[in-house]
Amino acid sequence: MKHVESRKEKMSLFLKILWPIMVTQVSLFAMNLVDTLMSGRVGTNDLAGVAIGSSLWMPVFTGINGILLAVTTIVAQLIGSGRRDKISEAVTQSLYLAMALAFTVVISGVFLLEPILSFMNLTEAVNHISFHYLIGLSLGIIPLFLASVLRNFFDGQGFTRITMIITVLAVPFNVLLNYGFIFGNFGLPALGGIGAGYATAATYWIILLFSIYMTFRVSTLKHYQIFVKWVKPSWKTWKEQLSIGVPIGLSIFFESSIFSVVTLLMGMMFTTITIAAHQVALSFTTLIFMIPLSISMALTIVVGFSVGGGKIQAAKQYGRLGVFGGIGILAVGAIFLYFFREQIAYLYTDDREVVLMAGQFIIIAIVYQLSDAAQSGLQGVLRGYKDVKVPFITAFTSYWLIGIPTGYCLAAFTWLGPFGLWIGITLGLTCAAIGFFVRLQIVQRRAELQL
Structure with missing residues (x-):
């Protein structure tokens, strides 16, 4: 860069930085999509x-990945300020x-997974x-x-195409592994939905x-001697990375967990359909x-690079470009979702009852996606400034003190039923977008005064 x-x-x-990230994110999600599509073809229980x-x-994944996302911010600012010699130790x-x-995650799962599933009171087959599925994935x-x-080490330097190449190469393996483990092809056992967990683990x-392989193959990356030049674990360095990463991870966790909590509440309150x-x-x-989401990740890189080099006006320009671009793209996508909602549902299942209800959920999703695009882009900009603690508090308040309680009340005590959870x-997401916008104005003003 x-x-x-x-x-x-x-x-x-x-x-240049964005499009490989976008291909990467779509490819990563394609793996989860394949899990869902193929499992749905086995049966509704799967x-x-x-x-x-x-x-x-x-x-759990997005929260921990958010903690590790600190590497992107750290590497981008080190490069922007010309301190490349510090990168190898930070990555190690x-x-x-x-x-x-x-x-920590694996050990926690050993003790917590079965009690959590039992608490949800699922049918025996779904449980x-x-x-x-999770046992297989844990591998x-x-x-x-x-x-x-x-x-994150690749992306922080602007080498987003490397990540793209790796992920795109992995997708066919994931498809074939799912095809084998779910349906019993290639001499593998037919495990149904459970097989998707083992296929995903193998893909990882x-x-x-x-x-x-790429750290040794690409000359620029080979220069840092990752996996060659080792240093002792340093709690001081961990503490620095955690001070940035934990608020990021918790913010992402609070956002992604509202979707998971809604799914869990669906399982406890409503039918399998x-x-x-x-x-x-x-x-x-x-x-x-x-x-x-890809725009948000690209914003963290270019804003972090600009802030590291003391170019605050450039950081502001990147921010406006990314945030408004993301909202505009989702607005166009909303039209597609509305007119093709049932056709989309039929990609997953032939159950007419499931298709009709999914179409109604998609209509509500059209609204929340615009807010989601705004808050995602704004968070990406704030991470580029290494401003993560206030956004974490904003995320927790918006998602867990406003979104989830409101959604539960609407679902449990009004005629909206399961759709009330999506309204929550x-x-x-809307409250989070407003909070992040206000915080960004403060952070940018402060950065300008420090020049």
Whole structure:
């Protein structure tokens, strides 16, 4: 990356970084989409079981991944300020930290998974599929977190195409593994929805191996001697990374967990048909959300690079470009969702009752996605400034003190039923977007005064 002056050059640099991230995010989500599509073809219980399992896993994954996202911000600012010699140690310490976090997650799952599923009072079939889906997936947690560090190391330098190549190469493996483990092809056992967990875990190992290979293959990355030049684990460095990463991780956790909590509440309050319809609508709208999420990640890189180089006006220009661009793209996507909502649902299931209910969920999703695009972009800008603590508080308040309670009350005590939960999501995301916008004005003003 290099600092540029004109708006045209900034647009070019931003798009150069953005499009590989977007392809990467869509490819990553395609793996989850394949899990859902193939599981749905086995049966409604398998679709619901994978939905519950995914809903328990995704907040954990996104939260930990958010902690490791600190690597992107740290590397981008080190490069922007010309301190490349500090990068190797920072990445190595993050690898140690990722291992520690992975072991913590696995050990916690041993003690907590069964009680959580029992508490939800699911049907025996759905409970069984959810439990064993997560057991299979747990085999890939360690490589996933290590690969996340390397991905953030690549992205922080603007090498987003490397991550894209790795992920795109992994997708076919994921499809074939799902085809094998779910339906019993290639001599593998037919595990139904459970097989999606084992297929995903195997794919995570493939992604890690590709990522390690690239650190030795690309000359610019090889220069840092990752996996060659080792340093002792340093709690001081971990503390610095956690001070940035934990608020990011918690903010992402609070956002992603509202969708998971809604899924869990669906399982406790409504029928298997409702769970399946909710999962269908959530799965496809999340695919579209990969666009503003990618914009958010690109914003963290270019804003962090600009702030590290003391170019605050450039950071502001990147922020406006990304945030308004994300909202505009989702507005166009809303039209597509409205007119093709039932056709989209039929991609997942042939159950007419599930399709009709999923179409109704998608209509509500059209509204919340605009707020989601705004809050995602604004958070990306704030992370570029290393401003993470106030956004964390804003996220917690918006999602957990406003969104979830409102959604539950609407679902439990009004005629809206399950749709009330989605209205609560919309309210929480809207409040978060407003809070992040106000915070960004303060942070930008403060940064200008420090010049």
